[in-house]
Amino acid sequence: xxxAVGIIAEFNPFHNGHQYLLDQARKQSGATTxxxxxSGNWMQRGEPAIFDKWKRAQAAVxxxxxxxxxxxxxxxxxxxxxxxxxxxxIASEMGIESLAFGAEHPDMDYDLLIHNQPEKDDSFxxxxxxxxxTFQNYLKEKTGINLREPNDILAFSYANANFDLGNPLKLxxxxxxxxxxxxxxxxxxxxxxxxxxxxxxIFGNSTEFxxxxxxxxxxxxxxxFKYDWEQFWPMLRYELVKTPIEELQRIYQMTEGIExxxxxxxxxxxSFTDFLETVKTKRYTYTRIQRLCVYVLVHAFTDNxxxxxxxxxxxxxxxxxxxxLNQIKHDTEWPIITKVxxxxxxxxxxxxxxxxxxxELVSGEAQDIHRHPFMEI
Amino acid sequence: xxxAVGIIAEFNPFHNGHQYLLDQARKQSGATTxxxxxSGNWMQRGEPAIFDKWKRAQAAVxxxxxxxxxxxxxxxxxxxxxxxxxxxxIASEMGIESLAFGAEHPDMDYDLLIHNQPEKDDSFxxxxxxxxxTFQNYLKEKTGINLREPNDILAFSYANANFDLGNPLKLxxxxxxxxxxxxxxxxxxxxxxxxxxxxxxIFGNSTEFxxxxxxxxxxxxxxxFKYDWEQFWPMLRYELVKTPIEELQRIYQMTEGIExxxxxxxxxxxSFTDFLETVKTKRYTYTRIQRLCVYVLVHAFTDNxxxxxxxxxxxxxxxxxxxxLNQIKHDTEWPIITKVxxxxxxxxxxxxxxxxxxxELVSGEAQDIHRHPFMEI
Numbered sequence: 001x002x003x004a005v006g007i008i009a010e011f012n013p014f015h016n017g018h019q020y021l022l023d024q025a026r027k028q029s030g031a032t033t034x035x036x037x038x039s040g041n042w043m044q045r046g047e048p049a050i051f052d053k054w055k056r057a058q059a060a061v062x063x064x065x066x067x068x069x070x071x072x073x074x075x076x077x078x079x080x081x082x083x084x085x086x087x088x089x090i091a092s093e094m095g096i097e098s099l100a101f102g103a104e105h106p107d108m109d110y111d112l113l114i115h116n117q118p119e120k121d122d123s124f125x126x127x128x129x130x131x132x133x134t135f136q137n138y139l140k141e142k143t144g145i146n147l148r149e150p151n152d153i154l155a156f157s158y159a160n161a162n163f164d165l166g167n168p169l170k171l172x173x174x175x176x177x178x179x180x181x182x183x184x185x186x187x188x189x190x191x192x193x194x195x196x197x198x199x200x201x202i203f204g205n206s207t208e209f210x211x212x213x214x215x216x217x218x219x220x221x222x223x224x225f226k227y228d229w230e231q232f233w234p235m236l237r238y239e240l241v242k243t244p245i246e247e248l249q250r251i252y253q254m255t256e257g258i259e260x261x262x263x264x265x266x267x268x269x270x271s272f273t274d275f276l277e278t279v280k281t282k283r284y285t286y287t288r289i290q291r292l293c294v295y296v297l298v299h300a301f302t303d304n305x306x307x308x309x310x311x312x313x314x315x316x317x318x319x320x321x322x323x324x325l326n327q328i329k330h331d332t333e334w335p336i337i338t339k340v341x342x343x344x345x346x347x348x349x350x351x352x353x354x355x356x357x358x359x360e361l362v363s364g365e366a367q368d369i370h371r372h373p374f375m376e377i
Numbered sequence: 378x379x380x381a382v383g384i385i386a387e388f389n390p391f392h393n394g395h396q397y398l399l400d401q402a403r404k405q406s407g408a409t410t411x412x413x414x415x416s417g418n419w420m421q422r423g424e425p426a427i428f429d430k431w432k433r434a435q436a437a438v439x440x441x442x443x444x445x446x447x448x449x450x451x452x453x454x455x456x457x458x459x460x461x462x463x464x465x466x467i468a469s470e471m472g473i474e475s476l477a478f479g480a481e482h483p484d485m486d487y488d489l490l491i492h493n494q495p496e497k498d499d500s501f502x503x504x505x506x507x508x509x510x511t512f513q514n515y516l517k518e519k520t521g522i523n524l525r526e527p528n529d530i531l532a533f534s535y536a537n538a539n540f541d542l543g544n545p546l547k548l549x550x551x552x553x554x555x556x557x558x559x560x561x562x563x564x565x566x567x568x569x570x571x572x573x574x575x576x577x578x579i580f581g582n583s584t585e586f587x588x589x590x591x592x593x594x595x596x597x598x599x600x601x602f603k604y605d606w607e608q609f610w611p612m613l614r615y616e617l618v619k620t621p622i623e624e625l626q627r628i629y630q631m632t633e634g635i636e637x638x639x640x641x642x643x644x645x646x647x648s649f650t651d652f653l654e655t656v657k658t659k660r661y662t663y664t665r666i667q668r669l670c671v672y673v674l675v676h677a678f679t680d681n682x683x684x685x686x687x688x689x690x691x692x693x694x695x696x697x698x699x700x701x702l703n704q705i706k707h708d709t710e711w712p713i714i715t716k717v718x719x720x721x722x723x724x725x726x727x728x729x730x731x732x733x734x735x736x737e738l739v740s741g742e743a744q745d746i747h748r749h750p751f752m753e754i
Binding site for chain 2 (some may be wrong): 153234235237238239241242267271298299354357360364
C-alpha cells in the first residue's frame with residue numbers, strides 16, 4: 001500500500017528551495033510517494049513559465065519527485081484562493097494523505113483565520129486599493145494575525161480549501177528558509193534563492209544561478225527553449241487591437257471597463273513592458289493585468305475558468321510514481337490522461353490545449369498532441 | 378468647368394510605367410484633371426502594399442496626379458471583376474468622363490467579350506482548375522479572343538463594369554509598353570519595369586530600381602517604412618490557430634473546407650512563405666490564398682465585402698485636384714471623408730480602418746485617426 005504526500009508548485013524552475021521542500025515533505029510525512037501538482041505553461045502571476053511543462057516536470061522527477069500531475073490552466077492562472085482550491089481538490093481526489101508547503105510562518109493558526117474571514121459580498125470591496133490588502137487588513141483586525149507574506153497567503157489558501165472539502169489532507173507547513181519570494185537578486189551566502197532571482201540570472205545569460213539549482217535542473221536550463229512575455233506580445237497586441245470591445249468584455253475577469261484601457265494601451269505600446277506600464281493603476285496590480293492578458297490571449301471565458309478539475313494529467317513519473325498511479329486509478333472516476341487526441345481536447349483539456357498552443361507557436365515545440373508523459377527508468 | 382480622366386491603380390510603387398499612363402491619360406482625354414482611384418494598404422493580390430497609402434498617394438501627386446481617392450478595402454482586395462466594379466462605380470459617381478488603363482491589346486473588342494460571357498452559374502465551375510482559366514477558355518471558344526494577359530483581363534473588367542452601369546465612362550485603353558506584368562526581373566534596355574520587379578529590387582537593397590521610377594518616388598522608397606507579408610505572419614498565424622473552425626468558416630470566401638488546410642498549415646509553418654507552400658494546391662492560386670489570409674487577418678465577412686462603395690476618401694491632391702473636388706461635392710450624396718473619427722469608422726470606413734490598423738501595428742505609423750489628406754501646394 002503506497003501513501004503519498006503532495007506538493008503544489010510551479011517549479012519555475014526547480015531550485016534548491018524546492019529540493020528542500022521535497023526532502024522535508026518526504027521525511028516529515030513518511031509517505032512512500034511524493035506527488036507534485038504543478039502548473040502547466042502559464043503561471044499564477046500571469047506569466048509564461050520560463051521552460052515548458054514537460055521540461056519542468058522532467059526536472060522535478062530527476063530531482064526526486066515521484067509523480068508530476070498538471071494543474072489545469074483553469075486552476076493555475078487564478079488568484080491564490082482559486083489556485084489553491086483546484087490543486088487541493090486534485091490532491092484529495094488522488095488519495096494524497098498530507099500536503100506539504102512552504103510558509104514564512106508555519107505555526108500560523110489557520111483555523112482561526114478560516115473562521116474569521118469576511119463574508120464574500122461586493123460591499124466589502126474598496127475601489128481604491130487592491131482586494132488582497134483590504135482582506136489582509138480585515139483579518140489583522142479580527143485575529144491579530146498578519147497575513148502578508150506570499151507563502152503564508154498561499155498556505156492559508158491551502159488550509160482554507162482543505163477545510164472547505166472537509167479536511168481530507170493533513171497539512172504539513174514547512175518553514176521557508178533563506179529566500180524571499182520574488183526577491184530579484186540572488187542570495188549571498190546561501191544556496192537558496194527565489195525562482196524570480198534565478199530566472200533573472202538565466203535571462204541575464206550569467207551562470208550565477210547554477211549553485212542555486214540542483215544538478216538535475218542544469219540540462220534544462222542550459223539547453224531548453226526559454227519563454228518570456230515579449231514573445232507573446234505581437235499576438236496579444238493583435239488580439240486586443242482587433243477584437244471589438246463587446247467581445248473583450250466576455251473574457252474572464254474583464255470588469256470595470258479595463259478592456260478600454262487594455263485596447264488603447266495595446267495600440268500605443270511597442271513592447272509588453274511598455275504596455276504594462278501604460279495600463280498599470282493603483283487598483284490593478286501587475287499580476288492582475290498579466291492574468292487578464294493571458295485570458296485574452298487564450299480566450300478564457302468565465303465558463304472555462306470557474307470549473308472544478310475533473311481529470312488527472314501525469315506529465316512525468318518514475319517507477320514509484322507509476323505504482324502510485326496504478327494504485328489510485330480504480331478509486332477515481334476522473335480519467336487519467338496520458339494521450340491527447342482531438343476527442344480529449346474537446347471533452348477535457350480544451351483550455352490547456354489552447355493555452356499551450358501559444359508556446360507551441362513561439363518555440364515550435366509540440367505541447368499536447370504527440371506528447372507523452374516522461375518516464376524515468 | 379473642370380473635366381476629369383480616371384486611372385485605377387495600386388502605385389505599388391509609382392513607377393515610369395505609371396508615369397507614361399498618366400501622361401497618355403491627360404493627353405488623350407484632354408481633361409483638366411487626372412484622378413487616381415488607388416487601393417489602400419492591401420493589394421488586389423492579397424499582399425500588403427510596400428509603402429502605406431499616404432506615401433503612395435503623395436508620390437502619385439508629386440508625379441502629376443491631381444487627386445488620389447482611396448479604393449476601399451471591400452473593392453481593392455477582390456478578384457478583378459469586383460475590383461473593377463468598385464473602382465468604376467467611384468469614377469462614375471465622381472463625374473469622371475473617361476477612364477484610361479493600360480492593356481496588352483488595347484484594340485480588343487470589349488463589347489464582343491461582354492456579350493459572350495458564360496452565364497454565372499455554379500455548374501460552370503470545374504473543380505480541378507482555377508475559375509479564371511475556365512472562363513478564358515470559354516471566351517476564346519465563343520469569340521476567338523485570347524483574354525489571358527493580366528492587363529487585358531483588368532481592362533475587360535473595367536469595360537464590363539462600365540457596361541453594367543450604363544457606360545458612364547469613355548474608355549481609353551492605352552498600349553502597355555516594355556514591361557511584362559509581374560516579370561520578376563528588372564528590364565534591360567528600357568526604363569519601364571514591372572512593379573513587382575521594382576519591389577524585388579527595393580527589398581534586395583539594391584539601387585537598381587532607381588532608373589525605373591520617377592525622381593518624385595525616390596524619397597518614399599529610400600526613407601519610407603516597407604511592409605511585407607512576413608511582418609504580419611505572427612498575427613495571421615495566431616489568428617488561424619486559435620480561431621475555432623466554425624468562426625473561420627464565417628470569413629469571406631472561406632469555402633470548400635480550405636479553413637482546415639489553413640489552420641493546419643498555420644500550426645506547422647514557421648514563416649508566411651512556408652505556409653503558402655504548404656497550403657498551395659492546383660485549385661487554389663497563391664493570389665486566392667493570400668486574399669483569404671488578408672480576410673482572416675482583418676476579419677472580413679461577406680457582409681463587409683459584398684458592398685458597393687458609398688464614400689469618397691481623398692488621400693492626396695494638388696490645387697487642381699482640390700478644384701475638382703469642390704466642383705463635384707454638390708453633385709454626389711456620398712460623404713467626402715477627410716477626417717476619420719470614431720463615428721466615421723462606425724458608419725463608413727470600418728473595414729478600411731481595421732485593415733490599416735495592421736500596418737499601424739507593424740510600423741507604429743498612424744493610418745487613419747489623426748491623418749489628413751496630403752495637399753501639394
